[in-house]
Amino acid sequence: MREFKGRVVAPGTVTAPALVSHGGLNTLASFQKALQFGDKKATCGDQNNPDLYNKQMLGKALCLPQTIGSTTGGLVLYCACAMERQPACMLFSKPIDSLAAAGSILASVWLDGVNMPVVDSLGDEFLAYAKDGMTITVKDDGIVCVD
């Protein structure tokens, strides 16, 4: 087991299996099909992301460098949270980008009872170490345990 320390963007604790994207997560491309057509598992629909394509995102500890693409990204993430199709947590190796931050903040301010801890700046080593299916525990203080 290894521990990594990051910055808490949205607080909370959770334990979930890892799902790792080594490239940027294109939020619109990843979530749009799932949200539009009732896919409760939130299967990733981004053809350009071989790490995530066709994999379930719901309930996973999503490990990624950052999000990319359309500026609908934040509202898509907000909708995913409102519809309970969000990952268990989002763990960024880099400082969070403005779209993912917006989605996380909007969900925190405007929705009741959403628990999706977000930690950023975990470092490149975190993303190199984490593998699909590993058990990830997010603690309150930005500590992320990968087992």
Next chain:
Amino acid sequence: MYLTPEQQAILDGSKGETMAKVMKTLVMYGDTFGADKMVPVTSEYNHLVTSFGLKMMKPVFDLMQQLIDAGVVSSQQFSVDPRPVDKNVPANFLQNFIFNKIMYSKQESYEKQLNELGLMNEDAFTCACYLDQVGNKPGKGDVLSWAESSAVVYANSVLGARCNRNSGIMDIMGSIAGFVPHFGLLTDEGRKATWVIKVDCKRKPEAQLLGSAIGMKVMEDVPYITGMEKWLGTELNDENCAYLKDFGAATASNGAVGLYHIENLTPEAKELGASLVTEGAQVYVIDDAELERVQREYPVIWKNPNAKPKLCFVGCPHMSLQQLKDWTDRVEEGLKASGNQKVLIPTVFTTAPAVKKEFEKTPYAARLAATGVVLSYICPLMYMNNPLCGSMSVITSSNKLRTYTTARYYTEAQILDKITKGV
């Protein structure tokens, strides 16, 4: 972040609970990125990314209604991204049913909300709001609260305005408050380049391919691009602005670029030159072989990679008036050379409603219609966001459309050959 007493009072609820939540959203947004203060939004108009009444976006419509019900609306009017459907665009019975009865069943009610929130006018639906005919063109140094990645990167890079890559919803929050957190691309430091891109091509690079290569390499960073002067010169004329519109959209969608500088061309590069480049900036050299590699490596996810294209989209982002005229000439020439009367693949050109109206006043409109090309105000991306298009062999010259859908990318010359010659 420092808040003025008035801003702090709003956060504490002096203007009601909903306005306090707007303020809290902006403060949390700023705090996340180390903003030192709020700065006033100075543009005349705002631009929103959320134009589509997608049924799945009910949480967004609920939030918008909260704002309207509380009287928490902006003093700025705004343009918004394109409408998602147009009856003139080819679609079969099933597609029309899915578009109108399932996917975009909330379009009418959402447009009512947009009007209540301050939509500029009924033609203000386009991703290219900065085109002259649309009238939402900020000036150099203007602070914006825009979203729409292609518009933000254009406003920052070509117009010299200042705007972060705000998300949908966050765009309207800043406009309502009248100020936005000061960080990132709003600061001088945040506008410096951490990449130098050396373009070393033998022929003028395809805008959307070059943008794709740069976007995928630098991701969210700011690139300073050299080697383009021999093709683009040093003036931002109509042709160059159209090129940069398409180039920027590709950098923003294939990566997350919010600002680029082009040596001796874009306003800040002309003003500040290489001083915009930070010490230790990374270097990426792009030649013809690199662009060929980038295009070759795009995944083809059609069920049958050799399928005959069933539909072609040109105009994501929306085409300028001059682009429409140029493409009309090129399609006519291509058809004449091949001996065909009409395009061989159903083809849709997309543009802003206001540009479409101007184009329709010119003789080019009848000439384009005679080629069989359909002219629409639609958003191709929204058109393709349905399961039926997943198996549909759509081709496009847009790298943004390729990124978000199953559409297959070809250069403009390749597209022209396919629609006029069938090769």
